[in-house]
Amino acid sequence: MRQHGHVHQLRAPRAGVRRRGARAGARQGAGDLMAIQLPFKFSGSSTAALSGGSARPSKMMEYDQPLVWVTLLLMLFGMVMVYSASIALPDSPKFANYTNNYFLKRQAMFVGVSIIVATFAFRVRVAVWQRYAPVLFVATLVLLAAVLIPGIGVSVNGAQRWLNLKIFNLQPSEVMKIAAVLYAADYTVRKQEYMHKLTKGFMPMAAAIALVGGLLLLEPDLGAFGVIVCIAMGILFLGGINIVWFGGIGMLLVAIFGAIIALSPFRRARMFAYLDPWQEDNALDKAYQLTHSLIAFGRGEFFGVGLGASVEKLHYLPEAHTDFIMAVIGEELGLAGVLVVIAMFYWLVKRAFDIGRQAIAIDQTFAGLAAKGIGIWIGVQTFINMGVNLGLLPTKGLTLPLMSYGGSGVLINCVGLAILLRIDYENRVLMRGGRL
Secondary structure (H helix, E strand, O other): OOOOOOOOOOOOOOOOOOHHHHHHHHHHHHHHHHHHOOOOOOOOOOOOOOOOOOOOOOOOOOOOOHHHHHHHHHHHHHHHHHHHOOOHHHHHHHOOOOOOHHHHHHHHHHHHHHHHHHHHHHHHHHHHHHHOHHHHHHHHHHHHHHHHOOOOOEOOEEEEEEEEEOOOEEHHHHHHHHHHHHHHHHHHOOOOOHHHOOHHHHHHHHHHHHHHHHHHHHHOOHOOOHHHHHHHHHHHHHOOOOOHHHHHHHHHHHHHHHOOOOOOOHHHHHHHHOOOOOHHHHOOOOHHHHHHHHHHHHOOOOOOOOOOOOOOOOOOOOOOOOOOOOHHHHHHHHHHHHHHHHHHHHHHHHHHHHHHHHHHHHOHHHHHHHHHHHHHHHHHHHHHEEEEHOOOOOOOOOOOOOOOOOHHHHHHHHHHHHHHHHHHHHHHHHOOOHHH
């Protein structure tokens, strides 16, 4: 018989079971909180990409924050040095119509546009980049050919390398660097079974790069051709090309570049000037930039003469805000400033190879080769620019990635690093058991 009455020690009702959507929303909110640690927000989060929504959240970061911050610091530092190197240019007749901060404002605009374009490039899946790599390569070949057409290509200092887009001049050779990375990585994946054969493995890629080289030498732009050859050869080597063929082809390329220099009077004269830059005729002609660059480094000593206090930028050192910005850094900030820049670029290149190695370890071969190709590109171009500034290499017109003045260079560098960041993002998703 039941008896109605008060039941002692009756517990209060527990909280209701949360809906599945509420938990997903909470996780998404956590991803959004992590996203606001950057000046801009990437699309989605690797947590949201996990299948089923039932996996336990990992403490792994959503993206490679150090990679982003090192890139931003290099660009911001570059803006400061571009301003310092160009502030006196309006004193010369050539730039008399420009204001003191003209190049700073232009570089700030280039950096802003590059960051926006990079965020959109990050949204593109790696599989899409692989699918359209041949199309991008062919389209860039068309741009390289268009540069050579009179009335379309823009000539600066005797070199016809730019296309006038009204807002800024596009340099197709810069676009070709990222196109070569993606195409070489895709080619290596598609032709993996033929990598040990000369005719089916190497020759088609060699023909494509030779076509690029022919167009670049007509501009002329031997420096960009050298970087693109290093990219292609590096990716083929990492992809497993026959080591005997690789060594032989490497020696052949050295002979070809030597012949190009020997058969070109102005390149030959520049090489002889490089070997003896302090000889009076050379110092006043072909080695003029090199000697003043070395003087700038010598004046800087260990800690520099102070930011903005460079003397060589006062119309002694040509192109101080572009190709020779490293010399201005050496003069104003000394050995300490130079070592900081070298350390940041070293970390950037090493990180690219680490990301590539991780991608290959989880069977993302194209992504891994593309990441390492981006590392080769940034590393080789940085080495050549710094080598030229320090007198270790003959004078060549290559900019310092992310730092030198110029719209095309900064834009394409940011796109390349955005692809690298996307590869790392997809690595993290796959390592947590997610789906792309």
